[in-house]
Amino acid sequence: MNMIQALNSALDVKLEQDPDVLIFGEDVGYFGGVFRATDGLQKRHGLTRCFDTPIAEGGIVAAAIGMGAYGLRPVAEIQFADYIFPAFDQLVSEAARLRYRSGGQFWAPITVRSPYGGGIFGGQTHSQSPEAIFAHITGLKTVIPSNPYDAKGLLIAAIEDDDPVIFLEPKRLYNGPFDGRHDVAVGNWTGHRDAEVPEGHYLVPLGKAAIVRQGNDVTILAYGTMVHVALAGIADSDIDAELIDLRSIVPLDIDAIVRSVSKTGRCIILHEASRFGGFGGELAALVQERCFYHLEAPIERVAGWDTPYPHAFEWDYFPGPARVTAALRRVTENL
Structure with a gap:
C-alpha cells in the first residue's frame, strides 16, 4: 500500500x-x-x-x-x-x-x-x-x-x-x-514505492519513536517527510548518523532521544516548518536539558525559511539533502 x-x-x-x-x-x-x-x-x-x-x-x-x-x-x-x-x-x-x-x-x-x-x-x-x-x-x-x-x-x-x-x-x-x-x-x-501494510487491525503506539538507522557519530531527529530527506543527506556523507523518526511529537518519546544523543554526543533537528518558533526549538531545549554533559558540539537545526510560505521558491525553501549533509559535517568537524 x-x-x-x-x-x-x-x-x-x-x-x-x-x-x-x-x-x-x-x-x-x-x-x-x-x-x-x-x-x-x-x-x-x-x-x-x-x-x-x-x-x-x-x-x-x-x-x-x-x-x-x-x-x-x-x-x-x-x-x-x-x-x-x-x-x-x-x-x-x-x-x-x-x-x-x-x-x-x-x-x-x-x-x-x-x-x-x-x-x-x-x-x-x-x-x-x-x-x-x-x-x-x-x-x-x-x-x-x-x-x-x-x-x-x-x-x-x-x-x-x-x-x-x-x-x-x-x-x-x-x-x-x-x-x-x-x-x-x-x-x-523520485523513488516512489509502496510498502508492506497488513490488511487488518494493528497499532503503532502513540509516543513511541522509531530508530530508522543506527549510528554512532550524530543523532538526527526528524518526522514525516523529513525522515526521507535525512536518509538522503546521510547517504551523501561519510558520517555514521543515527536517525530517529519521532512519529508523534506529542506525546514525545524523550527516552529514545536521550538514549541516542547520550550515545552519539551530537544532535541535528530537521523539520520542514519555519525555523523560528518551530518544534525544533523545543527539541533543542529538551536535548540540552537532559544531555548537556554528553554533547560534543552545538545542537543544529535544519528547517524552512523564516518567511511566509514562498510558493515561487518552495523547492529552495524545503530542507534538502545538501543542507542535511552540510549540517552533518559541521557538527562532526571535531571528530
Missing part, C-alpha cells in the same frame, strides 16, 4: 469494527476526499457513517467535540492543514480542555485528520506546517507519520485514543515514500 491506501484501510477497519466511529468533512463522502483517502468508504458503510459537510471548519470540529462527548469516536477531516485555523478556538478552548473542565465526566475522543506540508505547488494556503502550534496546546496530541505502515497503525491508535488527536499527513508521501531527492526544474520527487 501507499500512504493513501494505508489511511483508507485504517478508516475502513475502524468503521467495520466499531459502530461509534464515523467520518465526515468536506468532500469525504461521495467524492472520497480531495486526495482520495476516504474513497469507497461511504459506499461500503453508508451515508450516516461517512458523509460530507459544509465548508465550515469550526462547525466540523465543534460537531466532532459534541459527538465525542456523547460517546462516539468521530474522525473529522480538514481538507488542508492551512484551513484548520477557523476551528482553532474549538480545538484549544473546548476539545483540549473538556476532560479537565468537566472533572472527567466528559472527554473528546476525536481525531482530526489533515494533509499538511508543501510539495504539490499548492501555494501559501495549501502548504503550511503548523505542528508546533498544536504541540503547544496542553491536552492535544499531535501525530505525523512518515510511511504507510506507521500511518495505518498510528491512525488506528489515534481513533482508539480517548484524547483529541491532530493527525497530520505529509502530502508528499501520499503516493509512496520517496528517496528524499527532487528535481528542482520540475519539482518531482
Whole structure:
C-alpha cells in the first residue's frame, strides 16, 4: 500500500469494527476526499457513517467535540492543514480542555485528520506546517507519520485514543515514500514505492519513536517527510548518523532521544516548518536539558525559511539533502 491506501484501510477497519466511529468533512463522502483517502468508504458503510459537510471548519470540529462527548469516536477531516485555523478556538478552548473542565465526566475522543506540508505547488494556503502550534496546546496530541505502515497503525491508535488527536499527513508521501531527492526544474520527487501494510487491525503506539538507522557519530531527529530527506543527506556523507523518526511529537518519546544523543554526543533537528518558533526549538531545549554533559558540539537545526510560505521558491525553501549533509559535517568537524 501507499500512504493513501494505508489511511483508507485504517478508516475502513475502524468503521467495520466499531459502530461509534464515523467520518465526515468536506468532500469525504461521495467524492472520497480531495486526495482520495476516504474513497469507497461511504459506499461500503453508508451515508450516516461517512458523509460530507459544509465548508465550515469550526462547525466540523465543534460537531466532532459534541459527538465525542456523547460517546462516539468521530474522525473529522480538514481538507488542508492551512484551513484548520477557523476551528482553532474549538480545538484549544473546548476539545483540549473538556476532560479537565468537566472533572472527567466528559472527554473528546476525536481525531482530526489533515494533509499538511508543501510539495504539490499548492501555494501559501495549501502548504503550511503548523505542528508546533498544536504541540503547544496542553491536552492535544499531535501525530505525523512518515510511511504507510506507521500511518495505518498510528491512525488506528489515534481513533482508539480517548484524547483529541491532530493527525497530520505529509502530502508528499501520499503516493509512496520517496528517496528524499527532487528535481528542482520540475519539482518531482523520485523513488516512489509502496510498502508492506497488513490488511487488518494493528497499532503503532502513540509516543513511541522509531530508530530508522543506527549510528554512532550524530543523532538526527526528524518526522514525516523529513525522515526521507535525512536518509538522503546521510547517504551523501561519510558520517555514521543515527536517525530517529519521532512519529508523534506529542506525546514525545524523550527516552529514545536521550538514549541516542547520550550515545552519539551530537544532535541535528530537521523539520520542514519555519525555523523560528518551530518544534525544533523545543527539541533543542529538551536535548540540552537532559544531555548537556554528553554533547560534543552545538545542537543544529535544519528547517524552512523564516518567511511566509514562498510558493515561487518552495523547492529552495524545503530542507534538502545538501543542507542535511552540510549540517552533518559541521557538527562532526571535531571528530
